Amino acid sequence: MFVHLHVHSHYSFLDSTLSVGEIVAAAAQAKMEAVALTDTNGLYAAVPFIKACRAAGVRPILGAEIEVGGERREAGREIRSERSEARKEASFPTAHFPPLPSDLRAIVLARDCRGFAELSRLITQGHLVEPPLSALSLQPSASDEVCPPPGPPFEGTLLDSFLALSEEHVWILTDSPTLLRLLAGRRNVFAELVLTARRRGLCRRLYDLARELHTPVVATNDVHFARPDDYSFYRLLRAIRAQKTVETLEEDRDEGYGVVDEEHYFKTADAMKRAFRGLRSALRNTRHIAERCEVDWLVGEPLLGQWKFPRVTLPPGETAFSHLWKVTFEGLKQRYRPLTFEATRRLEYELEIIGRMGFCEYFLAVHEIAEEARQRGYRFLGRGSAANSIVSFALGLTPVDPIRHNLYFERFLNPERRSPPDIDLDFSWKERDAVVRWIFDHFGNDRVALISTHITLQPRQAIREVGKAMGVTEAEVNRFTRPIPGWVGGTSTLPALTDLPNVFPECCNLPVGDEPWKTVLEHAQRLRNFPRHLSIHCGGLLITPEPILVYTPLQRSAKGPIITQMEMRAIEDLGLIKMDILGNRSLGVLQDCMKTLETGGERGTVTHAV
Numbered sequence: 001m002f003v004h005l006h007v008h009s010h011y012s013f014l015d016s017t018l019s020v021g022e023i024v025a026a027a028a029q030a031k032m033e034a035v036a037l038t039d040t041n042g043l044y045a046a047v048p049f050i051k052a053c054r055a056a057g058v059r060p061i062l063g064a065e066i067e068v069g070g071e072r073r074e075a076g077r078e079i080r081s082e083r084s085e086a087r088k089e090a091s092f093p094t095a096h097f098p099p100l101p102s103d104l105r106a107i108v109l110a111r112d113c114r115g116f117a118e119l120s121r122l123i124t125q126g127h128l129v130e131p132p133l134s135a136l137s138l139q140p141s142a143s144d145e146v147c148p149p150p151g152p153p154f155e156g157t158l159l160d161s162f163l164a165l166s167e168e169h170v171w172i173l174t175d176s177p178t179l180l181r182l183l184a185g186r187r188n189v190f191a192e193l194v195l196t197a198r199r200r201g202l203c204r205r206l207y208d209l210a211r212e213l214h215t216p217v218v219a220t221n222d223v224h225f226a227r228p229d230d231y232s233f234y235r236l237l238r239a240i241r242a243q244k245t246v247e248t249l250e251e252d253r254d255e256g257y258g259v260v261d262e263e264h265y266f267k268t269a270d271a272m273k274r275a276f277r278g279l280r281s282a283l284r285n286t287r288h289i290a291e292r293c294e295v296d297w298l299v300g301e302p303l304l305g306q307w308k309f310p311r312v313t314l315p316p317g318e319t320a321f322s323h324l325w326k327v328t329f330e331g332l333k334q335r336y337r338p339l340t341f342e343a344t345r346r347l348e349y350e351l352e353i354i355g356r357m358g359f360c361e362y363f364l365a366v367h368e369i370a371e372e373a374r375q376r377g378y379r380f381l382g383r384g385s386a387a388n389s390i391v392s393f394a395l396g397l398t399p400v401d402p403i404r405h406n407l408y409f410e411r412f413l414n415p416e417r418r419s420p421p422d423i424d425l426d427f428s429w430k431e432r433d434a435v436v437r438w439i440f441d442h443f444g445n446d447r448v449a450l451i452s453t454h455i456t457l458q459p460r461q462a463i464r465e466v467g468k469a470m471g472v473t474e475a476e477v478n479r480f481t482r483p484i485p486g487w488v489g490g491t492s493t494l495p496a497l498t499d500l501p502n503v504f505p506e507c508c509n510l511p512v513g514d515e516p517w518k519t520v521l522e523h524a525q526r527l528r529n530f531p532r533h534l535s536i537h538c539g540g541l542l543i544t545p546e547p548i549l550v551y552t553p554l555q556r557s558a559k560g561p562i563i564t565q566m567e568m569r570a571i572e573d574l575g576l577i578k579m580d581i582l583g584n585r586s587l588g589v590l591q592d593c594m595k596t597l598e599t600g601g602e603r604g605t606v607t608h609a610v
Contacts, residue, residue, distance in 0.1 A: 001269065001273070001280070001283045001284055001286070001287055002032075002219065002269040002272045002273065002283045002286050002287070003032055003033070003034050003035065003036070003061075003286040003287055003289075003290040004027065004032065004035050004036060004220070004221065004223060004266065004286075005036045005038070005061065005063075005107065005109065005173060005218065005220050005286055005289060005290070006036065006038050006065070006107050006173065006192065006194075006220035006221065006222050006223065007023055007035060007036055007037060007038055007223040007266070008038065008039055008040065008065070008222075008223060008224050009023055009037060009039055009045055009049075010530045010531060011039045011042060011044040011045040011531055012039045012040040012042070012065075012224075013040075013241070013531060013532070013533070014237045014238070014240055014241035014530070014532075015040060015224065015237070015238075015241065015260075016039075016223075016224045016225065016234070016237075017224065017225040017226070017230050017233050017234050017237065017526075018223070018224070018225060018226060018266075020037070020045045020048045020049045020052055021048075021052050022226060023035060023037065023049075023052075023223075023266070024049070024052040024053050024055075024056050024058055025056065026226055026266045027056070027058050027266075028056040028057065028058055030266075030268050030269060031269075032058065032269065033058070033059055033290070034058060034059035034060070034061055034290040034293075035053070035058055035059075035060070035061065036060075036061035036062070036063050036107075036109060036290075037049045037060070037061070037062060037063065038063040038064055038065050038107050038109070039064055039065065040064070040065045040067065041064060041065070041066060041067060041123055041126055041127065042064060042123060042553065042555075042565055043062065043064060043119070043120065043123065043552070043553055043565055043566070044454070044531070044565050044566065044567075046062050046303075046566065046570070047303070047304070047566060047569075047570035047573045047574060048570065049062070050062075050298050050303065050304060051304075051573070059290070059293075059295050060295060060298060061109055061110075061290060061293045061295075062109070062110045062116060062119075062298070063107055063108055063109035063110060063119070063171075064107075064108055064119060064123055065105060065106070065107055066105065066106055066107075066108050066122060066123070066126065066162065067104070067105050067126070068104040068105060068106065068126075068158055068159050068162050068179070104159070104176055104178055104179055105174065105175075105176060105179075106162070106172050106173060106174035106176065106179055106192075107171075107172070107173040107174070107192065107220070108122065108165065108170050108171070108172055109170060109171040109172075109173070109289065109293060110169070110170060110293070111168070111169050111170055111171060111292060111293050111294060112169055112293075112294045112297060113297040113303075113550075114166070114169045115166070115169035115170040116297075116303075116550075117549060117550045118165055118166060118169060118170055119170060119553075120549045120550070120551075120552065120553045121161070121549045121553075122158070122161055122162060122165070123553040123555075123565070124549055124553045124554045124555065125154045125158050125161055126158050127553070127554070127555035127556060128154075128554065128555065128556060128562065129154065129157075129158055163182060163183070167186055167187050167188045168188075170188060171188050171190070171289050171292075171293070172186075172188055172189045172190070173189075173190045173191075173192040173218055173220065173289075174189070174190075174191070174192055175191070175192040175193070175194060175202070175206055177205075177206065177209055180206075180209060180210065180213060180215060181209075181213065183215075184213040184214075184215065185213075185214075189215055190215065190216050190217060190218040190285060190289070191206055191207070191209070191210035191215050191216070191217045191218070192206075192217075192218055192220050193206060193207065193217050193218065193219055193220070193276075193279070193282055194220055194221060194222045194264075195219065195275050195276060195279075196221075196261060196263040196264070197263065198259065198261050198263075199259075207279075216281070216285055217279070217281065217282045217285065218282055218285040218286055218289065219272060219275075219276050219279070219282035219283050219285070219286060220286075221263070221264060221265070221266075221267050221272065222260065222264050223264060223265065223266050223267075224260050224264045224265075225264070225265050225266075226265060226266050227265055227266075228262050228263075228265050230265065231261070231262045231265075233523065233526065234260065235249060236466065236469055236470075236523055237527075239469040240465045240466070240468075240469045244469070245468070245469055245470065245471045246469055246470060246471070247471060303551075303574055303575075304573055304574065304575070306358075306575055307358060307359075307362075307420055307575045307576075307577065308544060308545050308546075308551075308574075308575050308576055308577070309358075309359075309361035309362050309365065309545060309577055310361060310362075310365045310443055310447070310543040310544065310545060310577060311361075311443070311447075311545050312361050312364040312365050312368060313368070314364075319360075320360035320361050320364060321351075321355045321360045323360075323364065324351065324354070324355075324360045324363055324364055324391075325351060327364075327367060327395065328347060328351065328391050328394040328395060329347070329394075331393075331394035331395055331396060332344070332347055332390070332394040335393060335394060335401070342403060343390065343403060346390045346402070346403060346409075347390050347391065347394065349409070350389060350390055350391050350409055350413075351391065353409075353413060353415050354391065354413065356415070357413070357415065357418075359413070359420060359421055362420060362421060362577055363391060363395065363421070365443075365543065365577075365579070366395075366397060366423050366425070366579070367395045367397070368442070369425065369435065369438075369439060369579070369581070370395065370396060370397055370425065372435070372438055372442070373425075373427065373431075373435055374396070376431075376434075378427060378428065378431045378434075378435065379427075379428060379587055379590065379591050380425050380426060380427045380587070381398070381399070381425070381426045381584075381587065382397035382398040382423050382424065382425055382426075383398075383424045383425075383426055383582075384422065384423075384424055385411050385412040385422075386398055386412060386421070386422075386423040386424070387400035387402065387407060387412075388402050388407040388408055388409055388410075388411045388412040389402060389409055389412045389413065389421075390402050390403065390409070392412075392423065397423060397425070419572075420572075420577060422578075422580070423580075424539070424580040424582055425579075425580065425581055425582065426582050426583075426584040426587060427581065427582070427583060427584065427587065428583070428584065428585075428587040428588035428591050429583035429584060429585045429587075429588045430588050430591075431588075432581060432582070432583035433583075435581055436541065436581055439541060439543070439579070439581070443543050446547045446548060446549075447543060447544045447545070447546070447547060447548055448541060448542065448543050448544075448548070449541070449542050449548050449552075449554055449562060449563060449564050450536055450537065450540070450541060450542075450557075450561055450562065450563045450564070451536075451537040451540035451541065451542050451563065451564050451567070451568055451571060451578060452534045452535065452536065452537060452557070452563040452564050452565065452566070452567050453534070453535050453536070453537045453567055453568065454531050454534060454567045455531070455532050455533050455534065455535050456528075456529045456530060456531050456532060457527055457528060457529065457530045457531075457532050458528065458529075459484060459497055459524065459528060460481045460484050460486065461532075462497075462524040462525075462527040462528050462530075463477070463480065463481050463484075463497070463520060463521065463524045464477050464481055465524075465527065466520050466523045466524045466527060467480070467516075467520050467524075470516055470519070470520060470523075472516055472520065480510060480517060483504075483506045483507050483509075483510065484500060484504070484507060485504060485506070496521075496525055497512075497521045497524055497525045497528075498512050498513075498518075498521050498522075498525070500512060533558070534555070534557060534563060534565070535557065535558070536557050536559075536561060536563055537563075537567075537568060538582070539580045539581055539582035539583070540568055540571075540578045540579070540580055541578070541579045541580075541581055542564055542571055542576055542577075542578060542579075543577060543579055544576055548564075551574055551576060552564045552565055552566045552570075552571070552574070553565045
């Protein structure tokens with residue numbers, strides 16, 4: 001009768017001990033037919049969650065916990081005095097910071113693909129309307145990364161957008177009395193009861209209000225860890241997040257909203273039945289909601305399915321294949337004089353494979369970018385296995401003749417492999433930003449975004465964070481972590497941090513068996529590879545055929561540019577196309593040399609430029 005509809009993974013950023021795999025494994029072990037993933041203000045792990053559920057035979061339900069108020073919850077408490085001071089000095093309009101109650105939060109579950117798009121837009125608005133504290137004082141400069149346009153436009157406040165969510169496409173679960181009153185009468189709204197010992201009084205008042213408003217109730221457990229004994233590790237995460245020690249972290253003794261205690265673990269259906277034995281309708285409603293969340297679209301359009309290429313400009317009456325044929329054949333005639341039978345046959349072979357695999361739009365999109373750069377006089381170079389393709393050569397993407405150098409096309413695009421082609425374009429580091437801005441303008445600001453990369457905690461940083469949270473002085477932490485090689489990262493085959501002295505000679509004197517380091521290493525081992533924050537992919541741009549919020553939410557990076565919440569591998573699993581537009585200092589130096597030579601500069605100037 002019961003399905004967990006409010007579960008956080010470690011992509012709630014130090015607000016859960018659970019990985020996506022652990023959530024799905026717990027659901028499968030408990031023989032639950034479905035489980036929801038509801039990270040705070042994010043869909044970062046949506047794609048890995050879907051894939052893990054498919055492998056385990058569990059129905060995935062996608063959602064998020066949306067903090068509708070103007071404040072952000074920090075480690076379960078309102079700790080925002082520092083941000084409030086920063087706001088007073090910031091130049092952002094005060095309308096961006098509406099004075100809303102702190103209890104305005106809700107679980108929003110996508111019922112179908114349109115519901116997913118609505119949720120994605122709501123999350124994006126929540127992140128972009130209020131810049132993060134680290135970005136309040138940043139101003140774009142010539143030395144910064146390219147700063148694209150300020151994201152999609154939004155009408156009204158985040159609360160307005162939340163109240164405008166459609167009844168047919170999303171479910172809303174909330175323990176906020178304010179939101180329950182605002183949403184009274186809607187068929188898709190449920191009062192969320194998290195029935196723990198500390199929250200019984202709150203649940204009683206919420207239940208009475210729900211009866212008054214004729215709103216059904218639903219049972220959840222606001223899951224943040226797997227078992228009760230994981231609560232101590234969860235408190236450690238809270239201390240790291242709040243930049244305190246475990247001893248100085250204040251214990252939540254009230255029944256406030258968002259408070260997490262020992263009971264917020266992944267309870268079995270039997271345990272939830274015992275807790276709600278007098279309120280079985282709240283349990284039945286979890287099944288009612290889960291059964292009405294369609295999942296077929298998760299494995300087809302618009303998520304995991306066929307490739308979704310950017311929309312390109314085609315002449316009237318032309319298809320992508322016919323237009324690609326014409327432009328490549330014209331380029332072939334310019335590069336092979338006289339035009340040989342071998343070159344024509346190779347072009348026909350490659351185009352037949354490209355057309356059969358459905359990648360014509362991709363080549364045309366790269367060709368449009370290259371043509372714009374050529375018209376501007378920018379030098380660029382296609383790198384990597386793209387040089388194995390005569391189509392790339394004919395389009396002027398690479399200067400390498402694959403026939404002359406006997407290069408195999410299959411190394412670039414293999415018909416036996418479904419992965420898309422990958423053409424990386426290098427531009428001068430001085431001109432790369434201008435190319436990126438043109439891509440935003442040409443393909444549409446609502447269809448282009450920079451791709452994120454998820455920064456995870458690696459061994460040295462994990463040890464430092466745990467040590468500081470356990471009260472170890474910074475000097476002691478520095479002495480312990482200094483011998484650990486910096487390249488020991490998440491992909492290391494190191495089985496456990498306690499094995500450091502046995503693997504690296506420089507760590508042979510580390511007191512890994514002594515306290516507090518023994519406990520520090522145990523916690524740090526568990527903390528390894530937890531996501532810490534988002535950064536910008538070095539050159540990846542996402543270009544989508546439909547508005548980008550149909551596929552992924554956006555948020556602002558620490559330096560200001562707007563990025564996708566999903567990282568590169570998830571983007572590819574979605575069937576979306578990544579364009580790598582890279583800045584290369586060598587091309588900049590080469591271009592400076594060419595300009596100096598063309599203008600008849602002195603020899604000394606040329607030598608200095610080189």
